[in-house]
Amino acid sequence: MFIPNLLSAGSGGETKLRARIVIVEDEPDLRDAVAEYLGANGFDVTAVESAAALRSIIETEQFQLAILDIAMPGEDGLSLGRWLRAKMPIGIIYATAAGTALDRIVGLEIGADDYMVKPYELRELLARVRSVIRRVPQPESYRQSLLAAQPPRRTIAFGPFQADLDGRLVTGSSGAIIDLAKSEFDMLEVFLTRPNRLLSRTTISEAIGFAEDPESSRAVDIRIMRLRKKIEDDPANPKFLRTVRGEGYIFSLPGSEGY
Numbered sequence: 327m328f329i330p331n332l333l334s335a336g337s338g339g340e341t342k343l344r345a346r347i348v349i350v351e352d353e354p355d356l357r358d359a360v361a362e363y364l365g366a367n368g369f370d371v372t373a374v375e376s377a378a379a380l381r382s383i384i385e386t387e388q389f390q391l392a393i394l395d396i397a398m399p400g401e402d403g404l405s406l407g408r409w410l411r412a413k414m415p416i417g418i419i420y421a422t423a424a425g426t427a428l429d430r431i432v433g434l435e436i437g438a439d440d441y442m443v444k445p446y447e448l449r450e451l452l453a454r455v456r457s458v459i460r461r462v463p464q465p466e467s468y469r470q471s472l473l474a475a476q477p478p479r480r481t482i483a484f485g486p487f488q489a490d491l492d493g494r495l496v497t498g499s500s501g502a503i504i505d506l507a508k509s510e511f512d513m514l515e516v517f518l519t520r521p522n523r524l525l526s527r528t529t530i531s532e533a534i535g536f537a538e539d540p541e542s543s544r545a546v547d548i549r550i551m552r553l554r555k556k557i558e559d560d561p562a563n564p565k566f567l568r569t570v571r572g573e574g575y576i577f578s579l580p581g582s583e584g585y
Contacts (some may be wrong), residue, residue: 348389349373352398363448377401396422417462517577526574
């Protein structure tokens, strides 16, 4: 059984990479139920009935997690897990109806990340799957695919500074982090996304969520003063955050018409 949709659309329309899971289980009803449940919860699932079936596809397929039944006809899950670990970095969850201490000890000794006794609750399996995937180092090809599937980060350079709007971080020319309070970063983001435009104090207050009261203009001025001390060589003669007397402020960003 294959549920092959590797890429899915997120709630905002962005593309997200789905972790790939392989299930090796000789009981068809259980195999199909687990595959359907994990697929419905955001994973790309391949389900096969035997170790031989997995060995036949592993050269062209790559997975982040394997759920292996221990007691299967032919090659058992313990042997298959040992072989998989030699082939690739992969998380392994063993499942068995026996639940014997020996099975559990052997499984953990050969590198199992988790162990479940059948019959098990699918919700518990899902929790364990998510936990293992977070812990297991992923192959480089998966990491590169993950990076490629992510939308580019919003970054804006100004002078010697680099602002990462998604990470809410500003760094200087040496890579040192510029310490900005939340309200200071909020204000900087307003200017960076509206460069070379005159912004009134009212516009700035609304953009950063200041309450509409007589003190909001003063609050804007205070934060502008603090921001200048951190990003201007000479805060008294700013080259980025310029004052337009009686009207507001302009953030000068040569060559930019807005983000």
